[in-house]
Structure formats: C-alpha cells, structure tokens
Amino acid sequence: MTDPVTSADLELIQRIIPHRYPFLLVDKVRDIKEGKSAVGIKNVTFNEPHFQGHFPGAPIMPGVTIVEAMAQTAAVMVGAHLGLADKNMLVYFMSIDGCKFRRKVVPGDVLELHVEVTKERRKIYKFRGEAFVEGELAAEAEFTAMMDLPQE
Numbered sequence: 001m002t003d004p005v006t007s008a009d010l011e012l013i014q015r016i017i018p019h020r021y022p023f024l025l026v027d028k029v030r031d032i033k034e035g036k037s038a039v040g041i042k043n044v045t046f047n048e049p050h051f052q053g054h055f056p057g058a059p060i061m062p063g064v065t066i067v068e069a070m071a072q073t074a075a076v077m078v079g080a081h082l083g084l085a086d087k088n089m090l091v092y093f094m095s096i097d098g099c100k101f102r103r104k105v106v107p108g109d110v111l112e113l114h115v116e117v118t119k120e121r122r123k124i125y126k127f128r129g130e131a132f133v134e135g136e137l138a139a140e141a142e143f144t145a146m147m148d149l150p151q152e
Contacts (some may be wrong), residue, residue: 004032004034004081005032005080005081006030006031006032006033007028007029007030007031007032008028008029008030008032008076008080009028010027010028012076012080012085013026013028013029013072013076015085015086016075016076016079016080016084016085016089017072017075017076017079017089017091018088018089018090019072022048022049023068024072025042025065025068025069025072026040026041026042026069026072026073026076026113027040027041027042027043028040028041029041029073029076029077029080032076032077032080032081034081035077035078035080035081035082035117036116036117037077037114037115037116037117038073038074038076038077038114038115039073039112039113039114039115040069040070040072040073040076040111040112040113040115041110041111041112041113042069042110042111042113043110043111044061044105044106044107044108044109044110044111045107045108046059046107046108048061048107050062050065051107059106059107060104060105060106061104061105061106061109061111063099063101063139066101066105066111066131066138066139067096067099067129067139067141067143069111069113069131070113070115070127070129070130070131070139070141070143071091071093071127071129071143071145073113073115073129074115074117074125074127074129074143074145075089075091075145075147077115077117078117078125078147079147084147084149087149088149089147089148089149090147090148090149091145091146091147091148092145092146092148093143093144093145094124094143094144094145094146095143095144096141096142096143097141097142097143098140098141098142099139099140099141099142100139100140100141101138101139102136102137102138102139102140103133103136103137103138104138105131105133105138105139109133109134110133110134111131111132111133111138112131112132112133113129113130113131114129114130114131114132115127115128115129115130116128116129118142123146123147123148123149124144124145124146125144125145125146125147126142126143126144127142127143127144127145128140128141128142129141129142129143
C-alpha cells in the first residue's frame with residue numbers, strides 16, 4: 001500500500017486537473033488530509049491577464065477567479081486522494097452558494113485556499129471554501145462539483 005498524497009506541486013496538479021495558463025489558478029496544494037480537506041496556495045502576480053482590465057490603475061483579482069481557485073484546490077485534493085493523476089479527469093461546477101467577498105486581493109498577495117468536503121455522493125462533491133490573505137478572510141463560498149472521468 002502506498003502512502004497517502006499529502007501535497008501536490010505544480011507538476012502533480014497539472015497531472016490531476018486539465019487547467020493550464022492562463023486559467024490554472026493554484027500553484028501548490030498542501031495539507032491534503034484523506035481527501036477531506038486541503039490548503040491551496042495561489043501567488044497573485046501583476047502579470048496575470050485579468051489585471052489588464054480589472055481594473056486599470058487599481059488591479060484587483062476578480063472574485064470569480066478566487067472561487068475558481070478554491071474549486072481547483074478541491075479538485076486536486078480529491079484527485080490526489082483517489083489516485084487520478086494522468087486519468088484525464090474533468091470537473092464541472094454545479095452550484096455556488098453563500099459566496100461572500102470580504103477584502104480585495106491584489107498583486108503581491110498570497111492567497112491561502114482552505115477547502116473541505118462537506119458531502120460526497122458518487123461523483124458529486126459539495127465543498128466549503130475560504131480564501132485568506134495573511135490570515136484575513138478574503139472570500140468564502142460553498143460549491144458543488146461533479147468529478148468526471150472518461151470511460152475507459
């Protein structure tokens with residue numbers, strides 16, 4: 001029996017989820033606990049394409065990309081736990097609930113994305129996510145996603 005995966009670097013992340021630049025929004029995932037919770041890390045940099053227009057002279061990370069980064073963290077957590085590297089898993093949002101934004105996220109920030117599974121049924125997972133910058137809550141949401149593997 002192999003040891004459980006407790007972290008994912010960029011190389012493993014890309015083997016689990018299909019996202020690529022400019023839409024890969026998580027740099028690493030750590031503290032993966034039995035597919036139940038994990039912490040994603042997103043280094044926010046000025047050269048990301050959304051900052052050209054959101055907003056000129058006052059760059060702010062769009063809230064939807066913060067939620068997407070939480071979802072990518074959740075997908076990596078589940079995929080790592082289930083051994084889905086190189087399996088071409090796709091992940092689809094089904095719902096986003098109770099989403100709130102508490103502070104701006106700007107270039108230079110390090111976003112910590114705390115996610116946990118709240119419910120699981122077959123390929124459907126419900127998660128709770130919180131995004132922090134320097135310990136301060138920046139965003140929170142509950143979201144549901146379907147993990148889809150191609151037929152073998």
